[in-house]
Amino acid sequence: MSREENRARMPTVTAVVDEFRAVFGEEVRVTYASENGLTLGEPMPPLDGLRWFNSQTDKPAQKNVQVRKTKRR
Numbered sequence: 001m002s003r004e005e006n007r008a009r010m011p012t013v014t015a016v017v018d019e020f021r022a023v024f025g026e027e028v029r030v031t032y033a034s035e036n037g038l039t040l041g042e043p044m045p046p047l048d049g050l051r052w053f054n055s056q057t058d059k060p061a062q063k064n065v066q067v068r069k070t071k072r073r
Contacts, residue, residue: 006038006040009035009036009038010033010035010036010038011035012035013030013033013035017030032044
């Protein structure tokens, strides 16, 4: 299947990739995409076992997001 055919069959993926390329440059490449029953590439393996860190505190990230209440002005 040609690039043009892939772009026509995957319009949402195409739009996202085009936006990424506008921001990050033409060297952006798609390694996995799935839309409208068409799948290209291989998905990433599950990320189980990796530890995610909060970049602000360097502490392990919490599994559940907590919403902090803010005071109204």
